[in-house]
Amino acid sequence: GAGVSQSPSNKVTEKGKDVELRCDPISGHTALYWYRQSLGQGLEFLIYFQGNSAPDKSGLPSDRFSAERTGGSVSTLTIQRTQQEDSAVYLCASSPGLLNSPLHFGNGTRLTVT
């Protein structure tokens, strides 16, 4: 059906607050990925899911970051006690899960920590 959907599209929060970012992947895509992109920079891998499990969470910057995926579908990325350096665009992508399958990206959530 539709593409990858992320919400909110923009989030402004105060330093120290917790935030939740949501990703709704393309229906039937088994793999789901979270990336972070700071202004003018490349994409930094955070975590990926195969089904509901996360075989690779090596990119999570600190224990303030966590993510879960339920029902093999929707994923939530949670950042606790936000810091100004967390300000970035958080991109979610999904894939059918083959080597030659491109990742389909959502439009991202722009997080600003004041």
Added chain:
Amino acid sequence: AQKITQTQPGMFVQEKEAVTLDCTYDTSDPSYGLFWYKQPSSGEMIFLIYQGSYDQQNATEGRYSLNFQKARKSANLVISASQLGDSAMYFCAMKDTGANSKLTFGKGITLSVRP
């Protein structure tokens, strides 16, 4: 560990001309896939083209082609007949075996098309 290198500074090309965007990679895995994405100023990530490590021919998709030189570990993107709408950031990325392994991105190259 995977590594993608894109070292060109901002690139400029005249409208209707061809341009090559460089990408080199490093992996110890014999089976891998190479991807190019376009990110215009709107921020969306647009998939352009894919090349598998065992593919015998260079990939082509419309005006996009990939100059794949396996021995040199390079996968350069060639855009023919540049259009103003091609102005964007371009990212090279790689995925190795383990179908759901992460896609590792280079730092990107900014392309500006001049009228």
